[in-house]
Amino acid sequence: MKILILGAGEVGFNLTRLLSAEHDITLIENDPHKVKRASEQLDAFIVEGNAVSYRTLKEAKIKDMDLLAAMTNNDEVNLIACQIAREVGVSTTIARVRNPEYTEPDFPIPRERLGPDLIIHPEKETAATIVRLIRRSIATDVIEFGDGKLQLLGIRLEGNAPILRIPLKELGEEFKGLPMRIVAINRKEHTIVPRGDDVLVPGDQIFVLSDPGYFDDIIRLTGKTNTRINNIMILGGGLISQFIARELGEEIHIKIIENRLEKSEYVADILPNCLVIHGDGTDIDLLAVEGITDMDAFIAVTGSDETNIIATLVARHLKVPRTIALVNNVDYMPITPTIGMDAVVSKQLITVNAVQRYILHQQVTSIASLPGMDAQIIEYITTPHSKITKKPLKKIHFPRNAIVGAVVHDGKVIIPMGDTQISAGDKVVIFTLPRALHEVEKLIY
Incomplete structure (x- = not known):
């Protein structure tokens, strides 16, 4: 597939990196420093220029493209680029859009005229991920598969x-x-696809695929208890915290700390159920005065990774039971468990996952990458031609660095064994390292 990606920021860069192995990628970026980085590190054709300049788009051969993914930091640039792409015959367009007004029901331009076939709202997706982590307070990661019939839980073992x-x-x-x-073990920055002889040790982060109804039983096996969260402190008053507060504000007491006076006043006006405090969320004295030690959870979602990391480490030091940090720099991901961080979410990874899922939607219903791990969890839909449906699993040569975690057959969850026979139309959730992905896909496609 020929794909044109606009923007070489963290989202566009990582999307290009992940897709370039299987697709022909062209990347447009107007920042010379980002162009240099992309040219040196990515297997793609790089065009320097304005993403909504038709001259630049023609240089990128937009008329030859099958798909355009507009991932710049400017909503209007992304929407206009998708409109141009549609006019010149690009069959599929995707836009990253931050402003929620564009997708509100009362917005004067109808959704079908905005341009993109898919609009991804990174802040909204990130907030939804954090809400799931709050409701599963002991987990480091929570991802749903099989239309909610399966849940992947990340749990760190003590x-x-x-x-x-x-x-x-x-x-x-x-x-x-x-x-x-258990489909994966993260041990000292090393990802293990487990086999029967493997054992678990303290400090391991395990990833368990299960029916959500058995969550409490799984938690008991890990020696933990799921704590009811009643009080949350959020650092940062941006869109992510606003979405979280709207979702949880009726059931949980929420305090928001914002260091910009005008922003804190605005957030206080739109979120009357929340207490909004103007101040520096890394100031330990301020946190103490505002009762951080009485909090059940602390969430740091400012625009600075470093601020979020420092603030959550302070909260951990003050014995807050649950901490969640927004960290977008993928280079920081592998070190977050080693420095004592609890749960970490990445707006960039969440956006990339959503784009990948849409691109592969014919036989992939869900795809997820985990922060700090070079691996993917993919939910496939099998067809009558899929090799994996021809024999019981024990007779299939399955790659060493991948594992079938679960199967959804006729709406029922099956944890597969060697004798399990997968049928056409089943949803199959597979955890795989990158080096095994090609072999996995040969069994599905």
Whole structure:
């Protein structure tokens, strides 16, 4: 597929990096420094110029493209570029749009005339991810698959976990009535696709795929308890915190700290159920005065990764049970567990996942990358031609660095065993490292 990506910021850069192995990518960027970085590090044709200049778009051969993904930081540039692309015959367009007004029902321009086939709202998607983490307060990651019938939970193991140092095949026998599978282990910045002889050790971050109805049983196995969250402090009064407050404000007491006076006054006006404080959220004295030690959760979602990291570490030091930080620089991801951070979300990764899911939507219903891990969890829909449907799993040569986590067959969740026979039309959730992805896709396509 020929894909034109606009913008070489973190979203456009990482989207290009992930898609260039399978697709012919052209990338437009007007910042010379970002152009240089992209030219040196990406396997793509780079065009320097304005993303809504028709001259630049013609240089990028826009009329030959199958898909345009407008990922710049400017909503209007993204929307206009999609309109141009549609006029010249590009079949599919995707836009990253921050301003929620463009998708409101009362917006005067109808949705179908705005231009994009898909509008991705990064802040809204990120807020939804954080809300899931608040409602599953013990998890480091929560991702849904199978139309909500499956949930992937990331959980960090402490020394008191009863499942430590027991081979996974023995755990499987002991808890075979529990519909769950450990599909990955993150250990000291190394991702392990587990096998029966592997054992879990303190400090491991495990990723468990399960029916959501068994969440409490899985938590008990890890030696933890899911804490009810009643009080939240949020650092940053931007769109993400506003979406979180609207979703949770009726059921949870929320305090928002914003260091810009005008912004704090605006947020206070639109969120009457929340207490908005003007101040520096990294000031320990301010946090103490505002009762951080009484909080059940602390969420840092400012525009600065460094501020978010420092603030959540302060909150952890002050024994806040649940901390969540927005970290967009992918280079920081591998170190976040080692410095004691709890849960981390990336607006860029969430946006990239949404674009990938749409591009691959014919046979991929969901795709997710996890912060700090070079791996993907992909939900495929099998067809009568899929090789994985021809034999029981134990007779299929499945790549070593991938694992079938679960199957949804006729609306029912199956944790597959060797004798499991996958049928055409089943949804199959597979965890895979990059080096195994090509072999996995040969079994599906």
